Amino acid sequence: MTVKKDKVVEMHYTLKNDKGDVIDSSKDKEPMPFIQGHGNIIPGLESALEGMKIGESCDVSVNPEEGYGVHHPEAIQEIPMEALKDIDNLKVGMELQSQDEKGNPFIVRVKEINKDTVTVDANHPLAGETLHFSVSIENVRGASKEELEHGHVHSGSCSH
Ligand code: ZN
Numbered sequence: 512m513t514v515k516k517d518k519v520v521e522m523h524y525t526l527k528n529d530k531g532d533v534i535d536s537s538k539d540k541e542p543m544p545f546i547q548g549h550g551n552i553i554p555g556l557e558s559a560l561e562g563m564k565i566g567e568s569c570d571v572s573v574n575p576e577e578g579y580g581v582h583h584p585e586a587i588q589e590i591p592m593e594a595l596k597d598i599d600n601l602k603v604g605m606e607l608q609s610q611d612e613k614g615n616p617f618i619v620r621v622k623e624i625n626k627d628t629v630t631v632d633a634n635h636p637l638a639g640e641t642l643h644f645s646v647s648i649e650n651v652r653g654a655s656k657e658e659l660e661h662g663h664v665h666s667g668s669c670s671h
Contacts, residue, residue: 512651514563516548521650527643542649544664568647582639589628
């Protein structure tokens with residue numbers, strides 16, 4: 512069975528940045544399951560995996576446009592410390608929920624804590640990065656009707 516739309520794929524992966532630092536890996540964990548063709552994983556990786564067979568492995572480099580997006584400088588903002596006074600233990604790297612003009616929630620990360628302001632960044636932590644994946648396809652199976660309706664993999668007794 513090969514990787515194609517509506518198949519549940521289990522893969523092992525290691526993700527490195529341009530410098531060769533390991534950013535994330537499924538090593539020592541269960542392989543990561545996802546449904547191909549449903550946007551569960553970044554588009555550049557999804558298209559590279561299409562047609563692969565169980566037991567195959569490959570190295571894929573994904574540019575930011577096909578990964579977590581380009582880096583938007585305007586997504587970095589300085590906000591008054593006063594606006595965050597209700598947040599306990601504010602620290603660099605913390606994720607906060609913010610809202611756009613239409614009230615849609617989005618996540619920002621605390622980038623710097625200054626004297627009277629806090630610099631927050633709404634870019635994805637991997638925005639602007641070229642991503643280098645080493646992947647191996649561990650299993651491919653058909654998705655259940657329910658999984659396709661939900662657009663995500665059900666494993667074990669999980670039934671949400
Ligand atoms: Zn579900």
